[in-house]
Amino acid sequence: MENLSNISVIREICDKFGFSFSKSLGQNFLVNPSVCPRIAEMGGAAPGVGVIEIGTGFGVLTHELAKRAEKVVAIELDARLIPVLSYTLSEHKNVKVINEDVLKVDLKKLIEEEFPGMEVVVCANLPYYITSPIIMGLLEQRLPIKAITVMVQKEAAARLCAEMPSRDCGAVTAAVRYYSIPRQLFPVSRGSFMPAPNVDSCVIRLDVKETLPLSGEEEKKLFALVKGAFSQRRKTLQNTLSSSLGKSKADISAALSEIGQKPSARAEELSLDELIALSKIL
Ligand code: SAM
Numbered sequence: 001m002e003n004l005s006n007i008s009v010i011r012e013i014c015d016k017f018g019f020s021f022s023k024s025l026g027q028n029f030l031v032n033p034s035v036c037p038r039i040a041e042m043g044g045a046a047p048g049v050g051v052i053e054i055g056t057g058f059g060v061l062t063h064e065l066a067k068r069a070e071k072v073v074a075i076e077l078d079a080r081l082i083p084v085l086s087y088t089l090s091e092h093k094n095v096k097v098i099n100e101d102v103l104k105v106d107l108k109k110l111i112e113e114e115f116p117g118m119e120v121v122v123c124a125n126l127p128y129y130i131t132s133p134i135i136m137g138l139l140e141q142r143l144p145i146k147a148i149t150v151m152v153q154k155e156a157a158a159r160l161c162a163e164m165p166s167r168d169c170g171a172v173t174a175a176v177r178y179y180s181i182p183r184q185l186f187p188v189s190r191g192s193f194m195p196a197p198n199v200d201s202c203v204i205r206l207d208v209k210e211t212l213p214l215s216g217e218e219e220k221k222l223f224a225l226v227k228g229a230f231s232q233r234r235k236t237l238q239n240t241l242s243s244s245l246g247k248s249k250a251d252i253s254a255a256l257s258e259i260g261q262k263p264s265a266r267a268e269e270l271s272l273d274e275l276i277a278l279s280k281i282l
Pocket of ligand 1: 025026027028029054055056058059060075076077078100101102103124126127128130
């Protein structure tokens with residue numbers, strides 16, 4: 001169905017299905033008609049490509065994805081939206097809607113069963129209350145996906161896509177940069193949604209790396225170090241890591257000098273490669 005970003009059409013659908021927006025499910029639907037086509041194009045929806053969408057709402061983005069991609073599997077938690085989606089997406093034979101919590105779906109199995117031989121991407125206007133668990137879940141499972149293009153809160157976008165080293169980076173920045181190459185695509189103002197949230201948004205794209213430098217065991221050690229290092233970001237690594245890793249300050253100081261860093265360095269002053277090197281030494 002066209003015009004799903006039109007406010008009168010949204011109101012008509014709400015009346016027809018007796019639907020009201022749930023704040024706790026992060027239901028802020030897109031009403032700016034220029035946004036969904038851009039997410040679909042920039043996210044890589046194209047012939048031969050399979051798309052996983054998370055959180056369909058009334059299907060405004062699903063519609064743009066289905067017009068471009070080979071197949072779309074859309075995961076929506078709110079059961080009230082399933083009959084709405086049968087109505088709004090009835091013209092698309094290449095869309096499958098799954099009524100599930102995305103955090104409980106076995107995405108590896110879903111990709112194998114639904115997209116055999118296809119390149120797969122994720123495109124979504126994410127429910128903001130679970131942005132990080134969704135993104136980290138997608139990355140940590142090492143799913144065979146090419147890219148993740150998602151709308152997130154502006155502040156989350158800045159943190160997820162921050163440079164390393166920089167004052168904006170945190171543990172999540174290091175994790176995202178370990179698994180992918182992140183970039184901010186375009187801002188989206190709060191007025192682009194119905195109901196309008198209290199924050200602005202940004203669409204980001206994470207290009208998932210095909211090969212990773214560490215084994216599973218080494219990764220665990222890296223992320224334990226990263227978690228400790230950024231736990232109190234204003235403190236020096238000598239202080240944060242000595243307590244989180246149970247090492248002496250002298251050991252941490254020696255490891256820092258081995259990677260060419262000063263003993264008073266803080267987490268935000270290290271690149272991802274330096275954090276990896278430090279983790280290998282310690
Ligand atoms: N894609 C639509 C749009 O752009 O207008 C809706 C986006 S809205 C920000 C987020 C959607 O995610 C809502 O439809 C909400 O019901 C759904 N959602 C919330 N939590 C979810 C979860 N755990 N798993 C799947 N969908 C979820």
